Amino acid sequence: xxxxxxxxxxxxxxxxxxxxxxxxxxxxxxxxxxxxxxxxxxxxxxxxxxxxxxxxxxxxxxxxxxxxxxxxxxxxxxxxxxxxxxxxxxxxxxxxxxxxxxxxxxxxxxxxxxxxxxxxxxxxxxxxxxxxxxxxxxxxxxxxxxxxxxxxxxxxxxxxxxxxxxxxxxxxxxxxxxxxxxxxxxxxxxxxxxxxxxxxxxxxxxxxxxxxxxxxxxxxxxxxxxxxxxxxxxxxxxxxxxxxxxxxxxxxxxxxxxxxxxxxxxxxxxxxxxxxxxxxxxxxxxxxxxxxxxxxxxxxxxxxxxxxxxxxxxxxxxxxxxxxxxxxxxxxxxxxxxxxxxxxxxxxxxxxxxxxxxxxxxxxxxxxxxxxxxxxxxxxxxx
Numbered sequence: 001x002x003x004x005x006x007x008x009x010x011x012x013x014x015x016x017x018x019x020x021x022x023x024x025x026x027x028x029x030x031x032x033x034x035x036x037x038x039x040x041x042x043x044x045x046x047x048x049x050x051x052x053x054x055x056x057x058x059x060x061x062x063x064x065x066x067x068x069x070x071x072x073x074x075x076x077x078x079x080x081x082x083x084x085x086x087x088x089x090x091x092x093x094x095x096x097x098x099x100x101x102x103x104x105x106x107x108x109x110x111x112x113x114x115x116x117x118x119x120x121x122x123x124x125x126x127x128x129x130x131x132x133x134x135x136x137x138x139x140x141x142x143x144x145x146x147x148x149x150x151x152x153x154x155x156x157x158x159x160x161x162x163x164x165x166x167x168x169x170x171x172x173x174x175x176x177x178x179x180x181x182x183x184x185x186x187x188x189x190x191x192x193x194x195x196x197x198x199x200x201x202x203x204x205x206x207x208x209x210x211x212x213x214x215x216x217x218x219x220x221x222x223x224x225x226x227x228x229x230x231x232x233x234x235x236x237x238x239x240x241x242x243x244x245x246x247x248x249x250x251x252x253x254x255x256x257x258x259x260x261x262x263x264x265x266x267x268x269x270x271x272x273x274x275x276x277x278x279x280x281x282x283x284x285x286x287x288x289x290x291x292x293x294x295x296x297x298x299x300x301x302x303x304x305x306x307x308x309x310x311x312x313x314x315x316x317x318x319x320x321x322x323x324x325x326x327x328x329x330x331x332x333x334x335x336x337x338x339x340x341x342x343x344x345x346x347x348x349x350x351x352x353x354x355x356x357x358x359x360x361x362x363x364x365x366x367x368x369x370x371x372x373x374x375x376x377x378x379x380x381x382x383x
Contacts, residue, residue, distance in 0.1 A: 064089030
């Protein structure tokens with residue numbers, strides 16, 4: 001297995017100023033967002049900038065709901081600016097392009113994930129790792145947009161968005177647009193460590209947790225030819241894991257079952273966002289295996305016993321979404337292998353209910369907003 005990642009092409013155009021060229025007009029977008037931690041998601045209007053030469057104006061069709069949207073909208077991560085329009089799993093059609101954009105045209109199906117800008121100059125950016133930008137990537141929502149007067153970015157629970165071409169993905173027509181939306185976060189978050197570790201036919205991949213991330217990890221690992229073992233604490237997840245394609249399900253509370261899994265796994269994708277003991281999982285890894293932590297618990301994790309790492313040259317690693325070139329590679333891979341998220345489409349007026357259901361774990365496996373249901377705005381958001 002050989003680690004690797006795609007490297008992006010050189011930047012085609014110099015950085016342009018924020019104002020639109022040749023008198024191109026800014027537009028307002030209908031949206032849903034939070035105006036306080038307790039407001040819920042209310043109708044808003046966001047002002048989208050006029051496209052600069054390198055910009056793409058996108059009419060949004062669908063936007064996936066991520067659990068991080070809930071944390072941000074409800075102020076659970078602190079320091080949040082309001083009003084806030086969440087959403088970083090965006091799929092739509094190009095409505096207009098800047099004068100320097102030559103590879104996209106109105107009508108093309110495109111997507112926007114978690115990144116809408118980065119410094120474009122540091123080693124990480126030049127190496128196709130914009131998510132690790134040394135000056136900090138610009139998130140699709142709730143981030144200071146340094147190229148546009150430090151305005152706060154507003155996301156995809158909206159009718160449109162304007163994004164620099166460098167951060168716009170082509171979404172293959174073979175993919176269902178609603179089911180493709182979660183690929184731009186949940187899909188790339190699980191694809192990237194599998195790709196980095198070089199998973200291929202004959203490898204054994206363990207998946208911990210069977211939510212939005214976990215179900216994508218199962219599908220992607222199977223598409224790569226791996227044998228997939230799901231670790232779960234719940235017997236109710238056994239049938240669901242097998243329906244997704246898991247070859248084996250291990251109840252991690254069963255000491256005998258965990259002992260039987262000793263030294264059987266090449267790489268583990270851990271998607272659980274609650275504190276849990278990793279030591280038993282590390283013992284299931286073979287020599288030179290790795291456990292990638294994707295879930296981000298809000299409280300401290302139990303300590304890792306270094307002997308579990310040393311005895312088998314095991315790696316305990318983390319991974320954050322993926323770069324733009326790798327995300328494009330993931331979309332092409334999913335189109336070629338028929339991989340997409342299992343989704344439930346919701347209307348704008350169902351967003352608060354969907355948030356509550358996400359917190360309760362009542363979804364298989366991702367919600368997606370149909371933006372055609374957005375209502376006329378009742379408040380203003382400064383975008």
